[in-house]
Amino acid sequence: MTTATQKPRAANLATTVRAVDQDNGELSGAKWAQRFIGSSNTKDLSSTFRKAVDAFIDAMIDAGIKVRVSATYRPVQRSYLMHWSWKIKHKYVKPEYVPALKGVDIKWTHATSADSLEAARQMVRAFDMSDLSTAPALHSLHNDGLAIDMSIAWSGTVVVKDADGKLVEVKTAPRSGRNRQLKAIGASYGVKKFIGGAKDQPHWSSTGR
Amino acid sequence: MIRSAVFLTILLAAERILAAPALPRDVQAFVQNAEACEHIAGEWDSDLPKAQRIEITLAIKKYCAPARYQLSHLMEKYKKNPLILKTISKHAYDSVKSYTEVDASDDCDA
Numbered sequence: 001m002t003t004a005t006q007k008p009r010a011a012n013l014a015t016t017v018r019a020v021d022q023d024n025g026e027l028s029g030a031k032w033a034q035r036f037i038g039s040s041n042t043k044d045l046s047s048t049f050r051k052a053v054d055a056f057i058d059a060m061i062d063a064g065i066k067v068r069v070s071a072t073y074r075p076v077q078r079s080y081l082m083h084w085s086w087k088i089k090h091k092y093v094k095p096e097y098v099p100a101l102k103g104v105d106i107k108w109t110h111a112t113s114a115d116s117l118e119a120a121r122q123m124v125r126a127f128d129m130s131d132l133s134t135a136p137a138l139h140s141l142h143n144d145g146l147a148i149d150m151s152i153a154w155s156g157t158v159v160v161k162d163a164d165g166k167l168v169e170v171k172t173a174p175r176s177g178r179n180r181q182l183k184a185i186g187a188s189y190g191v192k193k194f195i196g197g198a199k200d201q202p203h204w205s206s207t208g209r
Numbered sequence: 210m211i212r213s214a215v216f217l218t219i220l221l222a223a224e225r226i227l228a229a230p231a232l233p234r235d236v237q238a239f240v241q242n243a244e245a246c247e248h249i250a251g252e253w254d255s256d257l258p259k260a261q262r263i264e265i266t267l268a269i270k271k272y273c274a275p276a277r278y279q280l281s282h283l284m285e286k287y288k289k290n291p292l293i294l295k296t297i298s299k300h301a302y303d304s305v306k307s308y309t310e311v312d313a314s315d316d317c318d319a
Binding site: 033129136200203 | 244245246247248249250251252253254255256257258261262264266268269270272273274302303304305307308309310311
C-alpha cells in the first residue's frame with residue numbers, strides 16, 4: 001500500500017503571515033483571477049500521492065474504465081484570493097483587515113471604500129462565485145496536492161488490478177467512483193474515496209477527507 | 210505482564226467510551242451538516258467543469274444553510290452546557306458562519 005506524505009497545512013499561511021504591507025501591493029480586481037491557476041494534471045500532486053494516483057488511474061484505464069480528471073492541485077494563493085474577495089463583497093470583512101499572504105502582493109484597499117467593494121465584486125464575478133452562498137474555504141487537501149477530483153464510469157464487468165497485483169472482478173453497481181469494490185482497490189493504492197459519500201462524488205484523497 | 214497491560218489498556222479505553230455522553234441528536238445533525246459544508250466550501254474553483262460547479266453550489270445550499278440555522282439555535286439551546294457548547298463551537302466553521310442567501314443579480318453589469 002502506498003501512503004502519501006502530508007505536507008505542512010498551507011491554510012495557516014493566510015491567517016498568520018503578514019508578508020507585505022498592502023500599500024506596496026497591486027490593486028485588487030478581476031485580473032487576479034487569472035493568476036495562481038489550478039491544475040487538473042496529476043504531475044502537480046504531492047510526489048507520493050501522485051505515484052499512488054497514477055498507478056490507480058493506469059489500472060482503471062487498463063481495465064477499460066473511463067477516467068476524467070477535473071482537478072488536482074490548487075495553489076493556496078488562489079484559495080486566498082477567492083476567500084477574501086467573497087468576504088469583502090459580502091461585507092464580512094473590511095478590506096484593510098484582510099491578512100496578507102506571502103507571494104500575493106495584492107492591495108485590497110482602494111481610494112474609496114466603494115471602489116474597494118466594486119473591485120471585490122469584480123473578483124467574485126471573475127471567479128464565477130456570484131451564485132456561491134458561502135466563502136470558499138482557505139484550505140483543502142487540494143492545496144497540499146493530496147486530493148483529486150475525477151469522474152469514473154464503465155459498462156459491464158471490468159477486471160482491475162489492485163496495488164498487490166491481484167486481479168479483481170468488478171461486477172457490482174454503481175459503475176462509478178462510488179462502487180464499493182473500486183473504492184477498496186483505490187484504497188490499496190493509497191487513494192481513498194471521500195468518506196462523505198455522495199456529498200462530493202468526484203473527490204478522492206490521501207485520507208478520505 | 211504484557212497481557213495484563215494490554216487488558217488494562219482495553220478496559221480503560223472501554224470505560225472512557227462508555228463514560229462519554231452521547232451527543233444529542235440535534236447536535237449530531239449539526240456536526241454532520243457543518244463538516245459537509247466545510248468540505249464542500251473547500252472544493253470550489255471557477256476552473257472546474259460547469260456541472261461540478263453547479264453540484265458544489267447546490268451542496269453548499271443543502272448543507273451550509275441548515276448548519277447556519279442550527280448553529281444559532283443550538284448555541285442558545287445549550288448555552289448552559291459547556292461540553293456540548295465546546296463541540297458546537299469546534300464545528301462552527303467559517304463556511305458555516307458566512308453562509309449568505311445570495312442574489313446573483315447584484316453582480317450584473319450596470
